Amino acid sequence: MTGTAMTMMIISMLTLWGGLAAAxxxxxxxxxxxxxxxxx
Amino acid sequence: MSHPSTTPVKRRELxxxxxxxxxxxxxxxxxxxxxxxxxxxxxxxxxxxFLIPYLIAxxxxxxxxxxxDYALGHRYRSAPPLALRRVGRKxxxxxxxxxxxxxxxxxxxxxxxxAWASMYFIFSFTEAWGDDPAGFLMGEFLQVAxxxxxxxxxxxxxxxPMLLVxxxxxxxxxxxxKRGISRANVVMIPLLLVMFLILVVRxxxxxxxxxxxxxxxxxxxxxxxxxxxxxAAYGQIFFSLSVGFGIMITYSSYLRRRTNLTGSGxxxxxxxxxxxxxxxxxxxxxxxxxxxxxxxxINDVAAGGIGLAFIAFPSIVSSTSxxxxxxxxxxxxxxxxxxxxxISIVEVVTSAIQDKLGLSxxxxxxxxxxxxxxxxxxxxxxxxxxxFLDITDEFVNKFGILLGAFAMVVVIAWxxxxxxxxxxxxxRVSSVKxxxxxxxxxxxxxxxxxxxxxxxxxxxxxxxxxGGYPLGMLGVFGWGMAGSLIxxxxxxxxxxxxxxxxxxxxxxxxDAKYEEIMQK
Numbered sequence: 317m318t319g320t321a322m323t324m325m326i327i328s329m330l331t332l333w334g335g336l337a338a339a340x341x342x343x344x345x346x347x348x349x350x351x352x353x354x355x356x
Numbered sequence: 357m358s359h360p361s362t363t364p365v366k367r368r369e370l371x372x373x374x375x376x377x378x379x380x381x382x383x384x385x386x387x388x389x390x391x392x393x394x395x396x397x398x399x400x401x402x403x404x405x406f407l408i409p410y411l412i413a414x415x416x417x418x419x420x421x422x423x424x425d426y427a428l429g430h431r432y433r434s435a436p437p438l439a440l441r442r443v444g445r446k447x448x449x450x451x452x453x454x455x456x457x458x459x460x461x462x463x464x465x466x467x468x469x470x471a472w473a474s475m476y477f478i479f480s481f482t483e484a485w486g487d488d489p490a491g492f493l494m495g496e497f498l499q500v501a502x503x504x505x506x507x508x509x510x511x512x513x514x515x516x517p518m519l520l521v522x523x524x525x526x527x528x529x530x531x532x533x534k535r536g537i538s539r540a541n542v543v544m545i546p547l548l549l550v551m552f553l554i555l556v557v558r559x560x561x562x563x564x565x566x567x568x569x570x571x572x573x574x575x576x577x578x579x580x581x582x583x584x585x586x587x588a589a590y591g592q593i594f595f596s597l598s599v600g601f602g603i604m605i606t607y608s609s610y611l612r613r614r615t616n617l618t619g620s621g622x623x624x625x626x627x628x629x630x631x632x633x634x635x636x637x638x639x640x641x642x643x644x645x646x647x648x649x650x651x652x653x654i655n656d657v658a659a660g661g662i663g664l665a666f667i668a669f670p671s672i673v674s675s676t677s678x679x680x681x682x683x684x685x686x687x688x689x690x691x692x693x694x695x696x697x698x699i700s701i702v703e704v705v706t707s708a709i710q711d712k713l714g715l716s717x718x719x720x721x722x723x724x725x726x727x728x729x730x731x732x733x734x735x736x737x738x739x740x741x742x743x744f745l746d747i748t749d750e751f752v753n754k755f756g757i758l759l760g761a762f763a764m765v766v767v768i769a770w771x772x773x774x775x776x777x778x779x780x781x782x783x784r785v786s787s788v789k790x791x792x793x794x795x796x797x798x799x800x801x802x803x804x805x806x807x808x809x810x811x812x813x814x815x816x817x818x819x820x821x822x823g824g825y826p827l828g829m830l831g832v833f834g835w836g837m838a839g840s841l842i843x844x845x846x847x848x849x850x851x852x853x854x855x856x857x858x859x860x861x862x863x864x865x866x867d868a869k870y871e872e873i874m875q876k
Contacts, residue, residue, distance in 0.1 A: 317566050321573035324404030325637075328573070331411060332633050336626035343619045346787040348374045351876040353613050 368433050369533040371610050378620050380541040381607055383696030384598045385628040386548070388469060391693060394592060394632040395639040396660025399572055401588045402579030409580065409589035417805050418593035419625045420797040421761070424768070425599055426617045427778040429608030432861065435707035436602040437849070439609065440764070442861050444772045446849070451764050452708070453845035455602035458756040459704040461837065463728055465745045466698050468736035471517035473690040476666060480673055480683030489670035504743040504825050508734065515737035521698070522729040528699050529706050530721040533610050537703060541696055548692040555685040556634055558678060559641035568644020571654040572636055587812060590805050595753060597628055600761025602704040613873050618786035639664065642672055642682065649675045665690060702728065714854040743825070747833045750822050754813045755838035762806040769799040777863060784870055
C-alpha cells in the first residue's frame with residue numbers, strides 16, 4: 317500500500333474502532349442496575 | 357391531565373437487558389447500506405479524505421439525532437405516533453404516523469432484496485449465473501420486463517423466498533420483544549460479525565487486494581471543498597444509523613427507565629460506523645482482486661448497491677477457487693444484516709398499531725404483517741418489481757425519511773420548544789451528559805444540514821427526473837407515494853385512541869418519577 321493510503325487506513329481504524337472501544341469501556345464502568353420502577 | 361382508565365394498562369414489553377438493546381439497535385443500524393452503499397459512497401467522494409466529513413457528520417448530526425430518538429422513545433415509552441402525541445399536541449401525532457408509513461413502504465421492498473440475497477447465497481455454491489452475472493440477474497432470475505410499467509406476471513423464484521422472508525419476520529415479531537426480537541439479534545449479530553470478519557480476512561489476502569485498498573483509502577483532499585461531498589457524508593450517516601424514521605424511538609421505548617441512554621447510543625453509533633469501515637476494507641479488497649483478474653482499473657469495477665452485490669460479487673465468485681466461500685459469506689452477511697434491519701422496520705408498524713388499537717402482540721402482528729406481506733408479494737415478486745423497488749427506494753429515502761426527520765426536528769425544537777426537556781431527560785439517566793451542546797446540535801446543525809440536503813435533492817429531482825423512468829411512474833410510485841404518506845399520516849392521526857391510552861402526560865410527574873428511580 318502507498319504511505320498515504322496506509323496512513324489514512326490507520327487513522328480511520330483508530331478513530332472509528334478506537335471510538336467503539338472507548339464507548340464500550342465507558343459503558344462497562346456504569347453497569348446496568350435493575351430497580352423497582354413502580355406502576356406504569 | 358389523563359384520561360380515566362377503563363381497562364387495566366398492560367406493562368410495556370422490555371428488552372432482556374441493556375446489552376440486548378444495544379445488539380438490537382446495532383442490528384437495525386447495520387443493514388444492506390453498510391455493506392453495499394458506504395464503500396462506494398466513500399470511494400466516489402474523496403476516498404480516505406471522506407473520513408473527515410463522515411466523522412464530523414457522525415458526531416454533529418448522526419449521534420445527536422440518535423439521542424433525540426432515544427429520548428422520545430424512552431421518556432414516553434411508546435411507538436412514534438404516541439410518543440410524538442405525548443411530547444406535543446394532537447396534530448404532532450401525524451409526524452409519528454408519517455414515520456410509521458415510511459417503515460411500511462420500506463418493509464414492502466426490503467423483503468424482496470432479502471429474498472434475492474437468500475437465493476444468491478444458494479447460487480454461490482453452484483455459480484448459477486455462469487459467465488454472465490448481469491444477464492442472469494435481469495433475465496433468468498428476476499425476468500425483468502423490458503419497459504418500466506406495472507405488471508402482475510409473477511416470478512416464482514422470487515415469490516417463494518419472499519414468502520419465507522415474511523413468514524420468518526412475522527414469527528419473530530409475533531414472539532415479542534424478549535422471545536422474538538431479542539433472541540433473533542443475539543444470534544444473528546455475533547454470527548454476522550464472525551462471518552464478515554472471515555470474509556474480510558480472506559479478501560485482504562487475495563492478490564490485487566492492496567490495489568483496492570489503495571483506491572479506497574488514498575485521499576483526494578480537494579474533494580473537501582466540494583459541498584456535494586459533505587452532503588454525501590451527512591446523507592450516509594442519516595440513512596445508515598436508522599435515525600429519524602421511528603426505529604430507535606420504538607426500540608428505546610422497550611428500555612427500563614434506569615438506562616444509560618447516551619452511553620448506549622455512543623456504542624451503537626460507533627459500532628455502526630466501525631462495521632462500515634470493515635465493509636469498505638472487505639469490499640475494496642475484493643474489487644482490487646477483481647480488477648487485477650480482469651486486467652481493468654478499480655474505477656471500472658467499482659460499484660455500489662444492487663450492481664455490487666448481484667453483479668460484481670458473482671463475477672468474483674466465478675473467478676477464483678475461493679469464490680464459493682467468498683460468495684456464501686458475503687450473501688449470508690447480507691441476509692443477516694438485512695433480517696435484523698427488516699425486523700426493526702416491521703416492529704415500528706406493529707408497535708404503533710398495538711399502541712393505537714390495544715391489540716395483543718400476535719393480533720397486531722397479523723393486522724400489520726398480512727397487508728404488508730400481500731402488498732410486498734403483489735408488487736415485488738413480479739417482472740416489474742425491480743422498477744417499483746428502484747423508484748420507491750429513492751423517493752421514500754429522500755422525501756420520506758429525510759423530510760420526515762426534518763419536520764420532526766423542527767417541530768420539536770422550534771414549534772414545541774421541547775428540546776430542553778428532552779436534554780434534561782437524557783442527562784438525568786445517562787453517564788455522558790452533553791448539556792447545551794446537544795441542544796445546539798439538534799436545534800441548529802441538524803435542521804440546517806437536513807434542510808440543505810433536502811433542497812439539493814428536490815432541485816436534482818426536478819431538473820433530472822429520476823432514472824429516466826416515465827413521468828407517470830415517477831408521479832405515482834415516487835412523488836405520489838411520498839405525498840400519500842403525509843395524507844395517510846394525517847388521516848391515521850385523526851382516528852381515535854382506545855380510551856385507556858394516556859395521550860397526555862404530566863411532565864412534572866414524569867420528571868419526579870425518573871428522579872425517584874435514579875435515586876434508588
